[in-house]
Amino acid sequence: MTQPQRSIDELRAEVDAINRDLLTLLSRRGEVVAQIGRAKSLEGRPQHYDPAREEQQLREMEGLNPGPFSAGAVKAIFKEIFKASLDLEETNDKKQLLVSRKVKPDDTTLDIDGVRIGAGAPPIIVAGPCSIESEEQMEVTARFLASKGVKILRGGAYKPRTSPYGFQGMGVDGLIIGGRAARENGMLFVTEVMDTRDVEVVAEHADILQVGARNMHNFALLREVGRSRRPVLLKRGLSATIEEWLYAAEYILSEGNPEVILCERGIRTFEKWTRNTLDLSAVALAKQETHLPVIVDVTHAAGRRDLLIPLAKAALAVGADGIHVEVHPSPATALSDNEQQLDFAGYERFIGALDSVLKVPATV
Numbered sequence: 001m002t003q004p005q006r007s008i009d010e011l012r013a014e015v016d017a018i019n020r021d022l023l024t025l026l027s028r029r030g031e032v033v034a035q036i037g038r039a040k041s042l043e044g045r046p047q048h049y050d051p052a053r054e055e056q057q058l059r060e061m062e063g064l065n066p067g068p069f070s071a072g073a074v075k076a077i078f079k080e081i082f083k084a085s086l087d088l089e090e091t092n093d094k095k096q097l098l099v100s101r102k103v104k105p106d107d108t109t110l111d112i113d114g115v116r117i118g119a120g121a122p123p124i125i126v127a128g129p130c131s132i133e134s135e136e137q138m139e140v141t142a143r144f145l146a147s148k149g150v151k152i153l154r155g156g157a158y159k160p161r162t163s164p165y166g167f168q169g170m171g172v173d174g175l176i177i178g179g180r181a182a183r184e185n186g187m188l189f190v191t192e193v194m195d196t197r198d199v200e201v202v203a204e205h206a207d208i209l210q211v212g213a214r215n216m217h218n219f220a221l222l223r224e225v226g227r228s229r230r231p232v233l234l235k236r237g238l239s240a241t242i243e244e245w246l247y248a249a250e251y252i253l254s255e256g257n258p259e260v261i262l263c264e265r266g267i268r269t270f271e272k273w274t275r276n277t278l279d280l281s282a283v284a285l286a287k288q289e290t291h292l293p294v295i296v297d298v299t300h301a302a303g304r305r306d307l308l309i310p311l312a313k314a315a316l317a318v319g320a321d322g323i324h325v326e327v328h329p330s331p332a333t334a335l336s337d338n339e340q341q342l343d344f345a346g347y348e349r350f351i352g353a354l355d356s357v358l359k360v361p362a363t364v
């Protein structure tokens with residue numbers, strides 16, 4: 001018996017009705033998947049993607065497939081559903097990130113003892129030597145930089161060196177020297193902390209704690225600085241994605257410390273003519289996605305002095321809230337990074353070239 005031929009309009013009406021049923025089922029599936037996503041986040045699972053679970057569902061659907069769609073077509077349809085479901089889980093997760101503008105639409109502008117960092121404030125300069133080497137070195141540098149209007153003095157007391165035989169920093173003595181040099185010149189002092197056991201002593205001497213690129217994935221350290229009362233300058237890891245960098249900041253905020261400054265410092269690429277590759281899109285994206293101040297370390301991004309001015313200009317043009325640059329009284333005899341630090345005359349040229357752009361508060 002042949003079925004009476006139905007008109008295209010009739011058939012389309014039936015397809016429309018099926019579409020509505022499919023959509024209802026898909027939405028229900030989405031609701032359930034969102035709950036799975038929330039449960040995974042609560043359990044602290046590192047990722048939502050679960051290939052084994054997807055595979056198991058695909059196998060079941062293949063076995064149950066009554067046709068007329070081929071096994072390949074059914075598989076492709078379900079893979080799309082898994083992809084959309086995964087997106088849903090991950091977007092829901094991101095929505096709740098404390099660093100996100102979705103949670104806090106307004107910019108965070110820090111006020112550290114009257115020094116403002118972030119949107120609405122003129123770009124900040126963080127400058128000083130790579131390593132703290134002596135009292136005299138820090139005093140001379142602080143005096144010079146303060147005379148040029150620099151408000152934040154940097155200097156490393158604990159150095160993350162590639163070789164264990166390289167100069168490892170002066171430790172607590174360095175902290176005392178750096179803190180004193182900054183205070184006596186009316187500046188703030190920022191220095192790196194590498195070990196959870198040192199957070200307390202570094203916080204005693206420094207106004208801002210730096211978590212360096214090599215420690216961006218040190219979650220215990222992130223949590224510890226998150227529990228401290230000091231603002232944190234968080235450098236992006238050498239090979240960290242923007243997402244990993246923002247999650248690192250989230251660790252700090254989630255421990256109750258809202259005062260985080262993000263610092264892009266260049267990432268590792270195949271390029272050999274620069275030490276790292278400055279990722280300007282990361283600066284623009286971090287400004288867009290988060291409410292936190294973002295600064296750029298041009299010294300490590302370039303690894304060479306001749307690029308500092310154009311890179312700093314570019315960073316400010318994409319909306320950076322400040323520039324981090326290494327300055328040493330005598331770079332040639334510095335105990336670390338002597339290829340890339342500026343001497344005082346070099347700093348004067350650097351800051352002179354940025355003069356006009358530095359006066360304008362970031363608006364991007």
Ligand SMILES: O=C(O)C(=O)C[C@]1(C(=O)O)C=C[C@@H](O)C=C1
Pocket residue numbers: 033036037048049050051053054057081082085086089
């Ligand atoms: O079951 C899960 O773990 C889910 O997250 C749900 C789901 C799915 O849509 O079925 C989504 C993404 C995962 O890769 C695996 C499965």
